[in-house]
Amino acid sequence: MDKKAILDSLGNIIVLFFLFILVIAGLVYYGVNMPGVSISGDLKKLDTEMEASRDRLRAHVYSLAGEIGERHYQKRDALDEAALYIEQSFKEMGYNPVSEVYSSKLYRNIVVNLYGREKRDEIIIIGAHYDTVWLSPGADDNASGVSALLELARALRQEPLSRTVRLAAFSNEEWPFFGRDKMGSHVNARNSYDRSELITGMISLEMLGYYSTKENSQVYPKPLNYFYPDKGNFIALVSNFTSRNLLRETITEFRRTSQFPSEGLIAPQFLVPDIKRSDNSSFWSHGYPAVMVTDTSNYRNRNYHKSQDLPDSLDYESMARIVEGLRQTIIVLANK
Numbered sequence: 001m002d003k004k005a006i007l008d009s010l011g012n013i014i015v016l017f018f019l020f021i022l023v024i025a026g027l028v029y030y031g032v033n034m035p036g037v038s039i040s041g042d043l044k045k046l047d048t049e050m051e052a053s054r055d056r057l058r059a060h061v062y063s064l065a066g067e068i069g070e071r072h073y074q075k076r077d078a079l080d081e082a083a084l085y086i087e088q089s090f091k092e093m094g095y096n097p098v099s100e101v102y103s104s105k106l107y108r109n110i111v112v113n114l115y116g117r118e119k120r121d122e123i124i125i126i127g128a129h130y131d132t133v134w135l136s137p138g139a140d141d142n143a144s145g146v147s148a149l150l151e152l153a154r155a156l157r158q159e160p161l162s163r164t165v166r167l168a169a170f171s172n173e174e175w176p177f178f179g180r181d182k183m184g185s186h187v188n189a190r191n192s193y194d195r196s197e198l199i200t201g202m203i204s205l206e207m208l209g210y211y212s213t214k215e216n217s218q219v220y221p222k223p224l225n226y227f228y229p230d231k232g233n234f235i236a237l238v239s240n241f242t243s244r245n246l247l248r249e250t251i252t253e254f255r256r257t258s259q260f261p262s263e264g265l266i267a268p269q270f271l272v273p274d275i276k277r278s279d280n281s282s283f284w285s286h287g288y289p290a291v292m293v294t295d296t297s298n299y300r301n302r303n304y305h306k307s308q309d310l311p312d313s314l315d316y317e318s319m320a321r322i323v324e325g326l327r328q329t330i331i332v333l334a335n336k
Helices: 003-032 048-068 076-092 139-156 184-194 241-257 280-284 316-335
Strands: 098-102 107-114 119-129 163-170 198-206 235-239 262-266 290-294
Touching (some): 048 076, 048 316, 098 184, 119 316, 139 163, 139 316, 163 184, 184 198, 198 241, 198 316, 241 262, 241 316
Parallel strands (some): 119 163
Antiparallel strands (some): 098 107
């Protein structure tokens, strides 16, 4: 190969390298740069109403993870007891929950609709799964998400909403159902798709209870560790690229109204597969925008999927702050 050919090849390699760097930089800016400013510093003391919310959240988690405990298809009595607890909790708030029953095993999602006034056919779904993995009482995963769902139901029941807000407790998120036809959120999303419902957004409440202010208490899949804090004292909102607008709207309102630190991430699923590890993925697969709200699970909580995932390990004051931020965010999304 002559000298000119070598220089041409070297030039092409350099150009490709810089193009690669530009693409990576664009993806990082597109996915990491979020609107609004996350709160920092000391947080205000909880007011009386939020203290009451904290206590209700704790009570729900203790009922699900403390009294009922491990609940899944092989502990069917406990799974059904959890469903009954959720159903009864909705009824005590004045709702008429509907069971979305599926499969020959009669698994069920529990659904409540807060019908909108002007845009009733436009629906925002707030969902959380109530099952656990084997040998885990599932306080954080996912009694914390279900307790937030129930507390949001209480907080939203008297709110005038333009769009319909659908609250859904899903069965069978965990193995061996994840990503399959008998996953509860998959059934729910498929039914919405078959009915041609206009789902304007879905928010998945997936592990909301574990926080730490210690350095290096938060880890990430590489290279995300270069862009986010090493203290696990924040709530994360994540989505895929097609749900970017929903995530940016959601985190904008959460940061504007909440008293809790937040971080956001928009990423392609094939590069960061962990963003599709919850019920949001069921709605993505049916073409609906969805956001997962999470404490980042095993990237922070060492009790994840273990017998140590107990109610005493959770931070209920932080959960109350998050629920209040979500309440105000949902009201804005429903009335925009």
